[in-house]
Amino acid sequence: MNISFLKILLACILFVNSTDDLYSFHTKTNEIAGVTIHHITNILSSKFNLQYVTTFQESKHGDYYIDRLTGKILGRDRATTNNLRVIDKREWDFVLKEKGGPRSRDGIKELHKNSFIIVFDENQIQKEIQLLGEDTALEGLEHQLYIVLDVNTGQVFAKREFSPNRIFKTRSIIEVYKIGKISAPRIAEGLMLLAEVHGHPRTINFYEINIETASEVDKEVARDLNINIFVVDAFDTKLDSNFPRAIHRVNNTGNLETWVGQTAGINSNNTFNFTDYLSNMLREDTYAL
Numbered sequence: 001m002n003i004s005f006l007k008i009l010l011a012c013i014l015f016v017n018s019t020d021d022l023y024s025f026h027t028k029t030n031e032i033a034g035v036t037i038h039h040i041t042n043i044l045s046s047k048f049n050l051q052y053v054t055t056f057q058e059s060k061h062g063d064y065y066i067d068r069l070t071g072k073i074l075g076r077d078r079a080t081t082n083n084l085r086v087i088d089k090r091e092w093d094f095v096l097k098e099k100g101g102p103r104s105r106d107g108i109k110e111l112h113k114n115s116f117i118i119v120f121d122e123n124q125i126q127k128e129i130q131l132l133g134e135d136t137a138l139e140g141l142e143h144q145l146y147i148v149l150d151v152n153t154g155q156v157f158a159k160r161e162f163s164p165n166r167i168f169k170t171r172s173i174i175e176v177y178k179i180g181k182i183s184a185p186r187i188a189e190g191l192m193l194l195a196e197v198h199g200h201p202r203t204i205n206f207y208e209i210n211i212e213t214a215s216e217v218d219k220e221v222a223r224d225l226n227i228n229i230f231v232v233d234a235f236d237t238k239l240d241s242n243f244p245r246a247i248h249r250v251n252n253t254g255n256l257e258t259w260v261g262q263t264a265g266i267n268s269n270n271t272f273n274f275t276d277y278l279s280n281m282l283r284e285d286t287y288a289l
């Protein structure tokens with residue numbers, strides 16, 4: 001496939017605000033640049049239209065299938081298990097057409113053979129987020145990491161960004177690209193971005209405003225990329241790797257919820273469970289079908 005590589009930088013700089021974020025957007029496409037930019041705008045705005053019906057009583061049986069390209073739910077099988085799986089849509093379509101669908105014995109067998117169970121590495125995610133909070137407090141920089149789904153293995157883990165933005169100091173940059181027109185944002189080959197996590201340090205510059213929870217730009221970016229953004233509150237400059245720090249969340253519609261939990265720290269009773277939250281989010285998409 002002839003794929004040209006285009007980098008679009010969407011930089012939103014608010015001068016009064018020290019803790020706003022920037023993000024840049026790459027896209028792989030074989031279309032010309034102008035058309036592509038226009039199309040991305042359309043795709044991003046169309047994501048607000050998803051309707052979730054959460055009152056539906058969910059059955060405990062059956063695996064859910066997520067499209068490896070878009071991150072959207074394709075459907076559910078009739079297996080006795082209740083896993084979340086990632087699959088190529090072409091395999092899913094093949095089962096629909098040729099194997100009696102996801103509820104048939106043959107269909108289920110084929111689907112299981114050609115998909116990966118999605119497994120969250122909660123311990124690794126917690127460890128990385130704890131370190132991120134500490135580094136943010138220590139350096140006064142917005143350290144960040146990505147929670148990604150490896151669509152080639154099913155593993156979900158944290159990928160630390162080791163070069164915090166030292167030019168804007170307290171702003172983080174999310175670098176993503178898309179494959180074609182409809183893919184979920186990727187940060188690298190096969191790595192679908194589910195959530196971004198960054199620390200908010202306390203600024204010491206008199207001309208900057210401290211924002212503890214999440215900024216307007218955080219909300220805008222979460223909406224545009226259709227991801228969750230978690231903010232680790234690093235206002236408390238206590239440098240202790242066991243110290244539990246508050247977590248605030250902006251969901252993919254840009255809705256801010258403060259104090260959703262804490263980093264793991266030591267003996268923290270309120271540790272935010274990323275596995276529960278993100279796997280429920282992926283499953284909830286089912287009801288949009």
Ligand SMILES: [Zn+2]
Pocket residue numbers: 019020021198200214215218231
């Ligand atoms: Zn922020």
